[in-house]
C-alpha cells in the first residue's frame with residue numbers, strides 16, 4: 638500500500654467523560670483509497686468522521702493528513718469535503734450557486750469559479766439543472782449537488798456519512814455506481830460511512846468494520862466476507878450459519894461440531910486441540926444432494942425445512958438440523974423437493990467453512 642494519506646492514531650471520543658463512543662481507533666488510509674466505515678447503529682462511525690472533519694475534538698489520539706497533524710486544526714482549514722445524509726443545500730441559492738459556494742468563500746476568481754462549477758456539474762450530470770433551486774430537485778439530484786459542492790474546491794479528503802440513506806433502493810444503487818465512477822475519475826481519498834453491508838461490499842476498496850467504538854476488522858470486501866476475523870464480522874457482513882465446535886486434531890484440521898453430532902475437516906489450521914471455535918458456513922456454500930454417500934472430506938447434514946423465502950433468482954431455505962437453525966441458499970428456481978416440512982440433505986466440505994475463535 639501507498640504511504641498513509643489519512644492516519645488515525647488511537648482516536649478516542651467520550652461525550653460524557655464516562656463511556657467512549659470511540660474507544661481507540663487506529664487506521665491508515667492510502668491516498669486515493671475509498672474506505673467504508675461499516676457497523677451497527679451507535680458503533681462510533683459518525684463520531685469518527687466528525688473528528689476527521691474537525692467538528693468534534695478527540696478526547697485522545699491524533700489525526701494526520703499527508704504527514705501533518707490535524708488534531709487541533711480548525712475545520713475550515715482542513716481542506717476536507719463533506720456530504721451528510723441530510724446536509725441541506727442552501728434553499729435560496731440555485732444549484733450553480735450552491736456548488737460555487739465553497740470557492741466564493743475561498744475568494745477564488747470569478748472565471749475560475751465558473752469553470753470549476755461547470756466541470757463539477759458535468760461530472761455529476763446536472764449541467765442542465767444549474768439554474769434550478771434545490772426545491773425543484775429529486776432526492777438523488779440533491780445529493781449529486783451536495784457531492785459536487787463537496788468536491789468543487791479539490792479537497793484532500795472526501796467524507797460521506799450515509800449520503801444515500803434517504804433514497805429508495807433503485808436510486809441508491811444508481812448513486813452507488815455514480816459515486817464509484819466519480820471516485821475513479823478524481824481519485825480523492827474517501828471515507829464512506831454506511832450501515833448497509835451490501836453498499837459497503839459494492840463500493841469499497843476496503844471495509845472497516847466498527848463495533849462498540851473499536852475496529853473489529855479492516856480489509857478488502859471479499860476478505861471480510863470470506864475470512865471474517867470474528868463471529869461479529871461474519872454475522873454482520875453477509876448471511877451466515879455459525880456452528881459451535883471443538884478442535885480435535887489440529888494438523889488434520891478436524892473440528893467436532895457437538896450439537897450437529899458430526900466432525901468436519903477444515904482447510905488450514907483451526908487452532909489448538911481442545912480449543913473452542915465457531916465455524917462459519919455461508920448459506921450459498923451448502924449444496925443440496927440426493928444421498929449421504931458423498932466422497933470424503935465432504936460431509937452431509939439432514940435438514941428439516943421450516944420455511945422458504947423466494948427471491949426469484951434464488952431460494953433461501955430456513956430449516957433445522959438436530960434442533961440447530963440452518964440457512965441454505967439454493968440458486969435458481971426452487972426445486973420441487975424443497976417445501977415446508979420436507980427433509981433435505983445438504984453437503985459441505987473444507988473449502989466451504991471458515992473458523993474463528995469462540
Ligand SMILES: Nc1ncnc2c1ncn2[C@@H]1O[C@H](COP(=O)(O)OP(=O)(O)OP(=O)(O)O)[C@@H](O)[C@H]1O
Nearest residue numbers: 652653658676677678679680681682683684685832
Ligand atoms: N453529541 C453527542 N452527545 C452524546 N453522545 C453522543 C453524541 N453523538 C453520538 N453520541 C453517542 O455516541 C455513540 C456513537 O454514536 P455515532 O453517532 O458515532 O454512531 P454511528 O455508528 O454513526 O451510528 P448510526 O449508524 O446510528 O449513525 C452512541 O452511543 C451515541 O449515542
Ligand SMILES: [Mg+2]
Nearest residue numbers: 682683684798
Ligand atoms: Mg452515524
